[in-house]
Amino acid sequence: MDFLFVIQQTLSATLGVNAIIFALAAIGLNMHFGYTGLLNFGQAGFLAIGAYSVAVPVISFGLSLWVAFLIGIFNSIIFALLLGVPTLRLRADYLAIVTIAFAEIVRQVARSATFNDSLGGSDGITGKFGKEFFDLNPFKGGLAIPILRFNGNDLWVVITGWILVAIITFIMWIMVNSPWGRVMRAIREDEDAVRSLGKNVYLYKMQSLIIGGAIGSIAGFVYALSRQSVQPDNYGTALTFFAYTVLILGGAARVFAPIVGAMIFWFLIVFIEQILREGVSSNLIPDWLIGVNQVGQIRFMLMGLGLMLLMIFRPQGIFGDKKELALDARA
Amino acid sequence: MQEHNSGAGFALTSAQTPGSTKPDPILIADNIVRQFGGLTAVNVNHLEIQRGSITALIGPNGAGKTTFFNLLTGYDSPNSGTWSFNGKALNGIPPHKVARLGMVRTFQLTKALYRLTVLENMLLGAKQQKGESVLLSVFPWIWRAQEEAIRVKAVSILKNFKLIDKQDDFAAALSGGQRKLLEMARALMVEPEMVMLDEPMAGVNPALKQSLLEHIKELRNEGKTVLFVEHDMDMVHEISDWVIVMAQGEIIAEGTPSTVMGNAQVIEAYLGAHHDADLSSEEA
Numbered sequence: 145m146d147f148l149f150v151i152q153q154t155l156s157a158t159l160g161v162n163a164i165i166f167a168l169a170a171i172g173l174n175m176h177f178g179y180t181g182l183l184n185f186g187q188a189g190f191l192a193i194g195a196y197s198v199a200v201p202v203i204s205f206g207l208s209l210w211v212a213f214l215i216g217i218f219n220s221i222i223f224a225l226l227l228g229v230p231t232l233r234l235r236a237d238y239l240a241i242v243t244i245a246f247a248e249i250v251r252q253v254a255r256s257a258t259f260n261d262s263l264g265g266s267d268g269i270t271g272k273f274g275k276e277f278f279d280l281n282p283f284k285g286g287l288a289i290p291i292l293r294f295n296g297n298d299l300w301v302v303i304t305g306w307i308l309v310a311i312i313t314f315i316m317w318i319m320v321n322s323p324w325g326r327v328m329r330a331i332r333e334d335e336d337a338v339r340s341l342g343k344n345v346y347l348y349k350m351q352s353l354i355i356g357g358a359i360g361s362i363a364g365f366v367y368a369l370s371r372q373s374v375q376p377d378n379y380g381t382a383l384t385f386f387a388y389t390v391l392i393l394g395g396a397a398r399v400f401a402p403i404v405g406a407m408i409f410w411f412l413i414v415f416i417e418q419i420l421r422e423g424v425s426s427n428l429i430p431d432w433l434i435g436v437n438q439v440g441q442i443r444f445m446l447m448g449l450g451l452m453l454l455m456i457f458r459p460q461g462i463f464g465d466k467k468e469l470a471l472d473a474r475a
Numbered sequence: 476m477q478e479h480n481s482g483a484g485f486a487l488t489s490a491q492t493p494g495s496t497k498p499d500p501i502l503i504a505d506n507i508v509r510q511f512g513g514l515t516a517v518n519v520n521h522l523e524i525q526r527g528s529i530t531a532l533i534g535p536n537g538a539g540k541t542t543f544f545n546l547l548t549g550y551d552s553p554n555s556g557t558w559s560f561n562g563k564a565l566n567g568i569p570p571h572k573v574a575r576l577g578m579v580r581t582f583q584l585t586k587a588l589y590r591l592t593v594l595e596n597m598l599l600g601a602k603q604q605k606g607e608s609v610l611l612s613v614f615p616w617i618w619r620a621q622e623e624a625i626r627v628k629a630v631s632i633l634k635n636f637k638l639i640d641k642q643d644d645f646a647a648a649l650s651g652g653q654r655k656l657l658e659m660a661r662a663l664m665v666e667p668e669m670v671m672l673d674e675p676m677a678g679v680n681p682a683l684k685q686s687l688l689e690h691i692k693e694l695r696n697e698g699k700t701v702l703f704v705e706h707d708m709d710m711v712h713e714i715s716d717w718v719i720v721m722a723q724g725e726i727i728a729e730g731t732p733s734t735v736m737g738n739a740q741v742i743e744a745y746l747g748a749h750h751d752a753d754l755s756s757e758e759a
């Protein structure tokens with residue numbers, strides 16, 4: 145078994161592009177679900193909007209990438225408003241239903257033949273729309289040390305991505321610990337009580353939806369840039385649920401939860417996969433038990449098992465407070 | 476400054492008919508009807524609440540008291556009717572604006588914010604907080620001084636309500652009675668002119684009840700108006716200046732506590748159809 149290779153692969157994934165994408169997606173969900181109690185099951189839709197918003201303006205309209213980022217944020221705000229206006233005055237479950245539909249509509253529209261010219265249909269968009277970003281890369285050679293390995297572009301995404309995650313997390317930390325954050329957490333507990341104290345709950349929920357959605361679209365920027373392509377089927381419901389997994393793994397309503405959750409999530413997925421692969425190829429795991437082609441599925445089964453164990457023994461997540469979780473059941 | 480020592484301090488002794496006028500009403504309601512399907516839950520022709528008084532709203536379960544509270548505070552909309560607070564019409568005004576106008580309510584089913592601490596529950600109540608704006612929230616130095624002033628005030632109210640030892644506990648860790656106290660204390664953080672308490676003593680142990688009563692009296696001393704729903708007639712007798720009786724959605728009598736409780740219609744409303752509602756005491 146090549147342990148060094150397993151470690152290299154695992155660590156690179158733990159600190160890699162995917163961890164950044166899921167951390168950002170989960171930071172957005174943490175705003176929605178963790179701090180405000182909004183059930184957004186369409187976070188993948190916000191990522192898709194972010195991803196298409198960086199690709200389409202550059203490739204189809206020849207705009208600058210930096211303008212495309214602004215367009216992406218703007219679009220996510222528009223979509224958050226579209227979702228929020230009809231649903232945020234209603235009971236919480238309406239938002240859940242509408243957001244599921246929203247994400248699927250975004251994906252289906254993106255992959256439909258009608259918009260083939262601009263959105264690329266089911267093949268999506270591939271092209272050098274990230275050129276302006278990668279031109280700035282001072283580390284074109286990438287990084288290759290025994291425990292960590294990134295190619296030039298990935299290294300640049302990883303460095304800027306984690307800096308971005310740090311900045312957003314810091315701002316979130318200030319906000320959720322401010323009186324504004326207190327109103328948000330209070331809304332999560334009981335909207336009617338908050339109304340009785342003179343707060344415009346609708347406005348606050350809208351702000352939460354917009355902020356979390358915009359952060360989701362930033363995750364979409366990273367997704368698109370890192371691959372230099374946008375594939376509509378990457379933005380399915382599974383993406384949203386993995387982002388929730390990341391959040392709950394870390395512990396909802398904890399600022400660092402999305403970061404740690406995303407790292408653990410990718411650590412586990414890649415570690416399990418690499419161990420299985422090494423085991424199978426070195427015949428430590430017999431062929432009749434697991435074949436090479438089954439590794440991909442089995443890592444998710446083991447991952448699921450691990451998550452079940454976590455929920456049984458540590459339902460509050462890594463950072464959460466078990467007592468606090470129990471209070472929820474009493475409420 | 477008005478005299479607030481007892482009901483006799485007001486000119487509230489004369490009329491006892493439902494809908495009687497008051498010398499200085501803070502709240503006036505007219506022809507308020509709320510129907511749920513075929514059921515008319517509230518049907519109030521005319522009601523005035525005297526400023527600076529403690530008014531009790533009594534009536535058997537299902538009389539429509541909570542529904543009436545919900546209508547007045549914007550949590551529910553009537554099929555018809557108009558009402559005004561301090562001369563301002565409240566039709567169609569959402570709950571948070573009603574609260575900002577100075578009419579703050581509590582709930583029959585206590586709404587403590589469980590996973591906020593007791594102190595946080597209190598701080599939330601303060602009005603016009605700069606730090607509650609999304610843009611200013613990221614600049615703590617702008618709101619820190621105000622936050623500290625609010626905290627000082629919250630602590631003093633918590634001391635008064637004997638909840639200061641619990642200030643850092645989650646609200647969920649309080650007993651039912653303490654939650655009622657917290658809800659009332661939190662409402663005071665809004666600095667309301669009128670406080671509407673829906674069954675503030677339900678489930679509160681006798682010792683706490685007495686202190687709740689004192690707090691309600693104190694509100695009157697500060698010139699605030701109190702409207703509260705209560706089943707315990709001893710309590711009603713002890714603190715209210717005026718009593719309004721509701722049954723089947725309508726106001727069937729109002730007057731000073733002693734006159735109302737001798738009223739045959741009131742006794743009938745309680746003991747006639749609703750044997751479960753106890754006229755003298757809830758704990759019995």
Ligand SMILES: Nc1ncnc2c1ncn2[C@@H]1O[C@H](COP(=O)(O)OP(=O)(O)O)[C@@H](O)[C@H]1O
Pocket residue numbers: 511514516534535536537538539540541542543
């Ligand atoms: N949302 C609702 N839908 C249908 N009926 C309701 C609703 N709210 C209250 N009611 C009915 O209206 C009547 C008055 O209820 P309520 O105001 O809670 O009475 P009280 O507070 O005096 O005990 C009851 O018959 C109750 O069942």
Ligand SMILES: [Mg+2]
Pocket residue numbers: 540541542583
């Ligand atoms: Mg009631």
